[in-house]
Amino acid sequence: MSALLGEIQKLPVYREKGRIIDLVTKNKVLLVTGETGSGKTTQIPQFLLERGEKERIACTQPRRISAVSVAERVSQEMGCELGALVGYSVRFDEKTTSQTRLKYMTDGMLLREAILDHDLTQYTTIVLDEAHERTVATDILMAVLKGILRRRDELRVVVMSATLQKGSFAEYFSQPPCLSISGRTFPVDVVYTEKPQEDYVQTAIETVLGICSDTAEGDILVFMTGEMEIEEACERIRASTRGKTAVYPLYSALPPHKQRAVFGRERGRRKVIVATNIAETSLTIEGVVYVVDTGFSKQKVYNPRTRIESIVVSPISQASAQQRAGRAGRTRPGKAYRLYTAESFAAEMEEQTPPEILRSSLCTVVLLLKMIGIDDLVRFDFMSPPAPETMMRALEQLNYLGALDDDGNLTELGRRMAEFPLDPQLSKAILSSDAYKCTDSVVTIASFLAVPSVFHRPADRKSAAEKAHRAFASKDGDHFTFLAIHREYLENRSVGDEWCRRNFLSRRVLENMLDVKRQIGSICRKQKMVFTSQPLDGSSVPKIKKALLRGFFMQVARVQKRDVYSTVKDEQRVVMHPSSGVKRESRWIVYNELVYNMKDIFIRTATEISPEWLLGVSPGYYNLSEFQESLAKRELVGIENRKRVKNKAEKLSAKSSRNRK
Known part of the structure; x- marks a missing residue:
């Protein structure tokens, strides 16, 4: 421990300890620039704990690995068990107790905490680390914290980074004091x-x-x-x-x-x-x-x-x-x-x-801001205001999903969607599964989509890996491949390491997926959803597809020729990813994501659907008068006309039956 203390005392930041504590005590906001190796991330939050027993500190990081590894290092330096005095919180993983006074966390997790506690009252000091990375969550947090600082006089905020652009940050926070710490660097x-x-x-x-x-x-x-x-x-x-x-x-x-x-x-x-x-x-x-x-x-x-x-x-x-x-x-x-x-x-x-x-969809951001109680998005104090078109698209998409009403107000469905730490489309699919009695299957699929890829493809055994993966491919679509892997992994979990090696799958990702599934399941149960499970057959498969479509109806494509599709409404040319197990004769598909390379835009994780399901899923989005002329529009118009004729015939038949009586 003495060797560790000696190492800490050699860090450049250690010389500034007294000054840092003094500046934070006397100012609401402090900017810190510290070169790589200065020790700012591990030491400054520890210094601030010395301000008093009531000090409770959140230190945000842009990445999970940083939050976890720094928390481990600091708990070691402080001689305490991880999760006691020092803990961490990242999506689907947390190690804290009621005794935790210093919490390292991803910026997104602190933003989610603001949903339940708009003024973040459990913290006395909030440290935004690596602010120069300008993640969406960090930018939103800075604006949210500016509002909280006006309401909480005792709150302190420290913004720090290796390469903080002093001018823009200083201007944004009304010229607070700025401390520069040198690093231990050589030419x-x-x-x-x-x-x-x-x-x-x-x-x-x-x-x-x-x-x-x-x-x-x-x-x-x-x-x-x-x-x-x-x-x-x-x-x-x-x-x-x-x-x-x-x-x-x-x-x-x-x-x-x-x-x-x-x-x-x-x-x-x-x-x-x-x-x-x-x-x-x-x-x-x-x-x-x-x-x-x-x-x-x-x-x-x-x-x-x-x-x-x-x-x-x-x-x-x-x-x-x-x-x-x-x-x-x-x-x-x-x-x-x-x-x-x-x-x-x-x-x-x-x-x-x-x-x-400036280069992201704002759907999740807008939903979170609405939950935090921020309704005036036009006047929201963004450090770098996004393009108005991007904001309007987010409001429009959330309206199509039913999360916002036509006046832009949060609906009850929107509140339920925001409780899931997932993309709004995925949250909507999960909530829709309750009506189709397939919640267990859709939550399993959502859990696979929320973790890194389960497939392992070593460069020297690529063909063997692809052959093993094809054995899991489902004729019903890539989403159902996840269900097949889930089922077989549970059956072979006792010999999981060997089974995963043989099938070129990541056991760590599979265990992570099961943990995510448990946590999503607990949110579902809190919302009084029934966790039903059905065998995959001709009756249950369409229900699962319809539930997925309720969330991903804006991500639908129609085939143009083999492996080449066109997105519905926007007519974007896309290509089926080689790893997809979707039948090549599939005419209509719902997909999870698009991936660019230098030549093409690939569809990844797709499942075949029936176009008849689309017209009732979101009347606002599937207003065919707004569609470009295309094969997809002509086919959907034909379906709509046949449906109208059928409904008219049924009404006439019913009227005729009543007259005969």
Whole structure:
């Protein structure tokens, strides 16, 4: 413990302890900029606990892994069990007690707490960490906290980050004091490529192998965009270095114990960590001397015209590039290899990553704000106001879902939907399942959609994995594939590790899914829903499809030709993802998400439906007079006309029967 204390006292932030406590005591808001390695995330909340026994602190993080790993570290430093004095709260996972005084949590979880407690009265101080990432939840929290500060004179707010844009944050919070804390950094030599790289994964692997060949020591951190790229790179680096390096992946869907493994020290071997942008600022990994930056990350984008929100691989900003390079200079002078040209950095990369709120659907945000009691969205104090069209689309979609009435007021259905920490479409599908008596099945499907992908596809055994996955494919659609996996996993849970290995499935994700299902189920029971379960047969399958359609009726497509579909109403050309098990002759489908690549927009997780079901699901949305001319419109108009003729014939028949009597 004394060694740990000595380590803490060497942190740059420790020298500012007294000043930080004094500034927070005397000011409602404090801005803190702290370079990577300054110790701000772990130490400042601990300093503030010393303000008194009544101090209760929430410290938000943009990512689950950060909230959990920092809480573990701080509980260790304070010599207490995790969940006692120090705890954490992330979606579908919480470790706190009534004694918890310092809670690390995702920004989204604190926002959800504001639904039940509009003024967040259980906290005396709220710390918004990594504010520069400008997630939707952090931006909303800043605006909500400005309102709370006017009502609660005793509340204190600390906004901190590694690269806080002082000017914009200071202006937003009316010029509060700002404290800058230096980090423990060394010079970093930045190297660019001479020409653009066609295959950045291949170039990154070659760069890592070159570093291993040319230098004797120093760990390497490689930035890539996602799980598949990372796992492929790790396998190829392991094979090429033949055990001479310890290679670790790092991404948010990784099991917690594997995430923690990157922080360990290797004896006699160089460590190579291949990570997403999670390693830019949220986590500090000791020993890194070399950084390999591919120049890309996955970012959320939203098109309000087509209502399509997708994750796309995009160039990073100059600020992100600087953060990545800075990771190489923590323990000694380092080197950053940028796999793009100096001209690309200067001319093609944006200075800062645009705030997430400017490139996201606002459906969930609007629903949460309504629940918090904020009705005047036009005058809401956004730090970066979203486009009016995006806001109008969110209000329109929530109205179609029945969450808002025609005047924009929250309905009883909307209140029930907001209780689920899920997208509004998924919440609506779950609530609709009660009427169809298929709640257990729809909650199971929702639980799979709320966790990372359960499918594991190792680069060197891709064909074997795909064959194993096809064995679960359901003729009824991809949503029903989840039900098949769920059923078989429960039957084989006692030998789960072996069963998952054989079927190329992630046991961690399956256990996570079951935990999520339990928590969604408890919300359903609280809402007096009946948790019914039916065998999958000709009677129950259409009911499950109809319940899903009640939530996802805005995500329907009609076939144009084999594997090529067109979204209904907006006529967006989309392609069935190769991993989908949907029958290729399926004419109408409901889908969960669209995924972009460089050439196409792919439908992922789809199920066949009957077009006859669409006309009654949301009359406002399926107002055919507003549809573009298309095959889908002509078919739906034909269905509507036949239905009208049938209803008229039935009325005439009934009238004739009464006259005969």
